[in-house]
Amino acid sequence: MSENLLKIQNVKKAYRKYNLFGKEISKFSALNGLNLNVEKGQIYGFLGPNGAGKTTTIKCIIGILEADSGNIIIDGKNIKGNNLYFKNKIGFLPEQVGLYGRLTAKESLQFYGGFYNLNENEIEKRGEKLLAKLGLEKDSNRRVGEYSLGMRKRLALCIALLNEPEILVLDEPTSGLDPRGVKSLRIVLKELNRKGLTIILSSHVLTEVQEICTHVGIINKGKLIREESIDEISKEIEKKSIKLLLKVKEFNKEHSKELSKNKKIKNIKQRNNGKHEEIILELKEENIPWVTDYLVSKGIQIFSIEPQKNSLEDIFLRETGGD
Numbered sequence: 630m631s632e633n634l635l636k637i638q639n640v641k642k643a644y645r646k647y648n649l650f651g652k653e654i655s656k657f658s659a660l661n662g663l664n665l666n667v668e669k670g671q672i673y674g675f676l677g678p679n680g681a682g683k684t685t686t687i688k689c690i691i692g693i694l695e696a697d698s699g700n701i702i703i704d705g706k707n708i709k710g711n712n713l714y715f716k717n718k719i720g721f722l723p724e725q726v727g728l729y730g731r732l733t734a735k736e737s738l739q740f741y742g743g744f745y746n747l748n749e750n751e752i753e754k755r756g757e758k759l760l761a762k763l764g765l766e767k768d769s770n771r772r773v774g775e776y777s778l779g780m781r782k783r784l785a786l787c788i789a790l791l792n793e794p795e796i797l798v799l800d801e802p803t804s805g806l807d808p809r810g811v812k813s814l815r816i817v818l819k820e821l822n823r824k825g826l827t828i829i830l831s832s833h834v835l836t837e838v839q840e841i842c843t844h845v846g847i848i849n850k851g852k853l854i855r856e857e858s859i860d861e862i863s864k865e866i867e868k869k870s871i872k873l874l875l876k877v878k879e880f881n882k883e884h885s886k887e888l889s890k891n892k893k894i895k896n897i898k899q900r901n902n903g904k905h906e907e908i909i910l911e912l913k914e915e916n917i918p919w920v921t922d923y924l925v926s927k928g929i930q931i932f933s934i935e936p937q938k939n940s941l942e943d944i945f946l947r948e949t950g951g952d
């Protein structure tokens with residue numbers, strides 16, 4: 630049975646500026662009645678364009694900012710006035726990792742672990758395991774100032790996990806990481822999730838969300854636009870027509886006419902790029918084999934087949950008002 634772990638209800642948050650006399654001189658509403666639901670065991674991807682309000686929401690969840698109105702309920706408890714209780718439940722990886730350059734990784738863990746009232750031995754034991762899991766054991770006595778961005782992110786993740794939280798919140802965890810770093814982070818997060826950790830991560834990298842998340846919430850201008858499982862979104866994507874670009878040889882107008890006659894293809898365009906005939910087809914994914922069979926049966930050589938756009942990207946752009 631699914632259990633609700635985080636519920637955000639009609640949350641509003643504005644950034645305000647005041648003059649020297651305390652009079653409000655500007656106000657920008659970043660969250661405009663945001664709702665969302667995360668259940669235990671999910672990897673929830675929080676998706677939205679720049680400025681949508683992802684970081685603001687995350688700061689409200691972990692208590693760095695206080696919402697102006699609405700409710701943030703974690704495990705059945707409203708976070709208002711319960712800050713200490715929640716500090717113990719949530720691990721947080723900020724977008725900009727700020728660590729002390731003079732401390733080594735081990736010293737950093739001791740320093741931050743102190744905030745959780747963990748004793749030195751416990752921190753050391755847990756710290757060693759975490760540093761090994763994130764591939765930092767060899768560098769654990771080096772000063773953090775000498776670390777690369779990827780290493781700092783991994784250390785910050787160790788710190789976020791030190792207190793064995795129930796929820797891990799990560800703000801743009803893969804930004805600045807190289808492909809290997811992205812892949813190893815993905816593996817670590819999936820493993821932690823299998824062991825019961827609920828994960829919330831913000832991103833504007835759609836393939837990232839499609840790859841790792843079980844659920845997705847799309848936000849724009851401080852409001853939730855859609856919230857569903859990746860499976861549901863995938864079903865929708867399957868039903869939708871997609872665009873395919875095929876590079877072929879020996880494809881002529883007759884073939885194009887024959888393909889267009891069939892109801893399986895919604896739209897067809899053809900152009901010559903000097904080397905190949907390029908055909909752009911609009912069709913349902915399930916009809917791709919039919920097209921390739923047809924081309925092969927006519928002796929047409931196929932050089933490449935590429936989808937024109939990531940389908941989640943299509944949905945994202947449509948829902949957030951892009952073109």
Ligand SMILES: Nc1ncnc2c1ncn2[C@@H]1O[C@H](COP(=O)(O)OP(=O)(O)OP(=O)(O)O)[C@@H](O)[C@H]1O
Pocket residue numbers: 644645657658659677678679680681682683684685686833
């Ligand atoms: N301290 C601040 N003062 C004033 N406005 C702010 C402040 N922080 C954020 N904002 C504004 O609030 C809106 C939401 O910002 P937020 O950082 O939450 O977006 P985001 O979805 O995390 O974007 P990104 O993908 O760029 O990280 C933006 O329009 C931003 O300019």
Ligand SMILES: [Mg+2]
Pocket residue numbers: 683684685724800
């Ligand atoms: Mg942000």
